Amino acid sequence: MAVYTQLNLEETTDWFKKQFELGELVSLKGISSGIENSNFFLSALQKNLQTEYVLTIFERLSATELPYYLELMQHLSQHGIKVPAPFLNKDHALVLSLKDKPAALVSKLEGASVMQPSPEHCHEVGFMLAKMHLAGLSFDKHQPNLRSLPWWQVTIPQILPFIDTEQQNLLSNELKVQIEFFGSDTYKDLPQGPSHCDLFRDNVLFKSLSKDAKPELSGFFDFYFAGTDKWLFDICVTVNDWCIDHATGMFKPDLISAFLHAYQEVRPFTDEEEMAWPFMQRAAALRFWISRLWDFYLPREAALLTPHDPKHFERILRLRIKQHAN
Incomplete structure (x- = not known):
């Protein structure tokens, strides 16, 4: 915006x-x-x-x-x-x-974005995202996520000249990992449907209530990156922003637990989703590192525009890879 x-x-x-x-x-x-x-x-x-x-x-x-x-x-x-x-x-x-x-x-929805969410906020977002996924099953239109693997493959060569050798190797190697993952039977068996694909904290609003009251979610917005995708990707994009310490990229246990418990109250994970979890965490981090590099090094002119720092999702991707290896 x-x-x-x-x-x-x-x-x-x-x-x-x-x-x-x-x-x-x-x-x-x-x-x-x-x-x-x-x-x-x-x-x-x-x-x-x-x-x-x-x-x-x-x-x-x-x-x-x-x-x-x-x-x-x-x-x-x-x-x-x-x-x-x-x-x-x-x-x-x-x-x-x-x-x-x-x-x-x-x-226009009421309320404001919550940039320092509590477990209660994460619970509400997880619960509503699961309901949204199920509600989308009866939607008869289909359009792929336009910022998924094919876009990564086209965009990475455009940004490689702007980054150092270590970052180039990280991007190229992770792309190879994701190409193999996307071609796996586990990936193909993941449940899918209309997905937001960009459900960051600033795309969710809560009504202003007293500190003692239960947070009231007033809505999700900015659906213009939405597409038919694996629901697990949508979940991983969301928790990579809602449930982390933004200084380190580490998950906060109380936040991720609240989100996942609420989501699975509505729609439990399949066995394939459990297996794909670490790979999809990496995919979600990679997608936004690529787009932030692209916006940072190849920006369009706009009033009121400040590109996001690409280093944030580089840090998260490195962390997810390390966690997957352990």
Whole structure:
């Protein structure tokens, strides 16, 4: 969520009025977090009621790719999963056009991200992720995770010239490990379905409650890296951010235990998932080290954009490899 495409209130007001019957647009604010698309908070007034929305202009995804993401969010919302609901325009279209780029308008969730989660927060995220996975089984669209193995194979050669020999060897060797893992019978037998694939702490919101109250999860958002993938990959991406000491990359036992127990209350792991756990932990770390190297060394120009430090996921990958070897 950066801002690559600039908007002003006047032009957005005209566009909003032509697209929707949601009242009069009264404010527009760019969103600085994230790195992939241009995002804005919109506020509209209708019958003395002010409602907030999120407008996204897609900088890499095409209009033909977008229906999967938007219809998945629509499906999950209709099946009781707390996610932003996309709005149809006057022509009953979910995929819109703004400044000659595809765009979408979705509802804005309440609450704030929790950057220092407790076991209770991790429990709520694990429980909701399992429910989301099962709810996605009845979704009839299929699109692969576009940041999975084929993307790694294309992207790694682009970033190798920017890193030192030791990092090059680590990337290349881990890619070989993952190619073999992805070709294994264990991998092929892993359960799969629609997956978020980017469920970091800043893509989950909790309502602000008193310290003594149970955390109330208000929703998952930013589904624009979603795809049909192995559920275990989705889990590993999530715990690699939610359940670690961010200074070391080590799992915090109370956080990982809370997450996994909650998830498996809804959907227990299969034997294949138990066997694949260490390999998938490495895959999840590798995916985000690659993307952060790519964003760091081959950035696009954008207002309000600060690339993430690639060293964080390099450290996690090294740690997961070491843990797997022991």
